[in-house]
Amino acid sequence: MHSFGYRLNGLLTFAVTILALMCVIASLSDNLNIPSPSAEIQIMNINWFQKQPKGSDEVILRMNISADLQSLFTWNTKQVFIFVAAEYETRKNSLNQVSLWDAIIPAKERAKFWIRSSNKYRFVDHGKNLRGKEFNLTLHWHVMPKTGKMFADKIVMSGYSLPEEYI
Amino acid sequence: MSYFTQNSLLSFLGYPVSLQTFLPLSAPSLHFTMDWQGQKLAEQIMQIMLLVFAVTAFVAGYVLGSFQMMVLVYAGGVTLTGLITIPNWPFFNRHPLNWLDPSEAEKHPKPQVTVSSKKKGFKK
Numbered sequence: 001m002h003s004f005g006y007r008l009n010g011l012l013t014f015a016v017t018i019l020a021l022m023c024v025i026a027s028l029s030d031n032l033n034i035p036s037p038s039a040e041i042q043i044m045n046i047n048w049f050q051k052q053p054k055g056s057d058e059v060i061l062r063m064n065i066s067a068d069l070q071s072l073f074t075w076n077t078k079q080v081f082i083f084v085a086a087e088y089e090t091r092k093n094s095l096n097q098v099s100l101w102d103a104i105i106p107a108k109e110r111a112k113f114w115i116r117s118s119n120k121y122r123f124v125d126h127g128k129n130l131r132g133k134e135f136n137l138t139l140h141w142h143v144m145p146k147t148g149k150m151f152a153d154k155i156v157m158s159g160y161s162l163p164e165e166y167i
Numbered sequence: 168m169s170y171f172t173q174n175s176l177l178s179f180l181g182y183p184v185s186l187q188t189f190l191p192l193s194a195p196s197l198h199f200t201m202d203w204q205g206q207k208l209a210e211q212i213m214q215i216m217l218l219v220f221a222v223t224a225f226v227a228g229y230v231l232g233s234f235q236m237m238v239l240v241y242a243g244g245v246t247l248t249g250l251i252t253i254p255n256w257p258f259f260n261r262h263p264l265n266w267l268d269p270s271e272a273e274k275h276p277k278p279q280v281t282v283s284s285k286k287k288g289f290k291k
Contacts, residue, residue: 002206007253011213015245018221022237025225075232146234 026076027148033074039067039139039155041084047118049130049167057130059123059162063101065139066114072143072151073108080105081142086123087156088135098123100137132164205259213252220244 041063048060065084072080083102090096100119105111140154201209220241228237 004253004255007209007213008249010210011217011245011249011253014214014217015248018217019241022221022225022241026228026234026237029229075229075234 023147027145030074030076030145030148030151033071035071035153037067037069037072037141037155039065039069039157041065041137041139041157043137043160044116046163046167049163051128051166052124055128057125057128059130060118061123062116062118063137064114064116065101067112067139069105069111069141070108072141073111074143074145076145076147077108078144078146080111081144083140085138085140086135086160087138088130088133090125090127090129090133092127092129096125098125130162131166132162134159134161136160200263201255201259202261202263204262209252209259213248216248216251217245220248 043061044064045062046059047062048058051057063084067082069080069082081102081104084100086098086100088096099121100123101117102120103115105113136156136158137160138154138156141152143151221244224237224241224244227240228234
């Protein structure tokens with residue numbers, strides 16, 4: 001600690017190191033939070049169900065998504081990214097997942113919501129397997145922190161099915 | 168912080184300035200320095216203050232549920248610590264070392280080691 005520059009360097013280095021430690025502890029404190037989210041998705045209508053000219057099935061459906069994700073937010077949360085995916089099984093693949101809709105929730109106040117929307121992204125199959133298909137709708141969320149580890153989980157809702165014939 | 172701006176102005180104008188003393192080298196009569204005890208004190212104050220502010224900031228942020236509050240309290244603490252420990256304040260110079268003036272040193276030459284006999288004969 002001899003000169004002005006030496007002391008300034010020492011102070012800044014120590015301060016930044018301690019800041020890094022504070023961020024690690026802040027991230028670890030996220031594990032103390034036990035979330036209890038809830039969600040429900042209703043399919044209001046199937047607007048379109050046809051096979052495309054190239055041969056794959058396509059669905060356009062209208063959903064009513066309601067959820068309460070406020071318990072996911074901590075003091076170290078920047079935003080929560082959520083998306084809805086349809087999951088089903090075919091003869092070729094044991095699991096197909098198609099992302100239908102997503103959103104970013106920037107604050108805890110906006111985490112309790114309902115929204116009516118048609119699927120943002122196309123629900124297209126690899127093939128013509130969707131007639132009469134039973135599928136699950138899963139709501140996934142990624143809790144993005146301000147610093148540290150990101151937590152991801154999902155809710156699986158089952159019991160949805162597509163019509164037997166094309167509309 | 169007038170002598171900071173004075174120093175930067177002087178260096179900009181081309182005067183030789185020293186970082187340590189923050190004054191032109193051609194004026195050695197005004198020397199702001201820290202002595203050894205002061206340097207140790209400055210380091211101790213810096214480490215303790217930073218740790219205390221880190222703990223305070225974390226607790227404040229956690230209790231208030233605001234990450235921004237933690238960062239703001241900590242940034243304020245770092246600035247305050249810097250203001251106290253980095254400049255050469257007078258209270259860091261309470262045990263100065265008194266170097267002997269060169270002209271005074273010449274008047275007192277270093278003692279020579281002489282080899283002399285221990286017994287001296289006494290003459291009547």
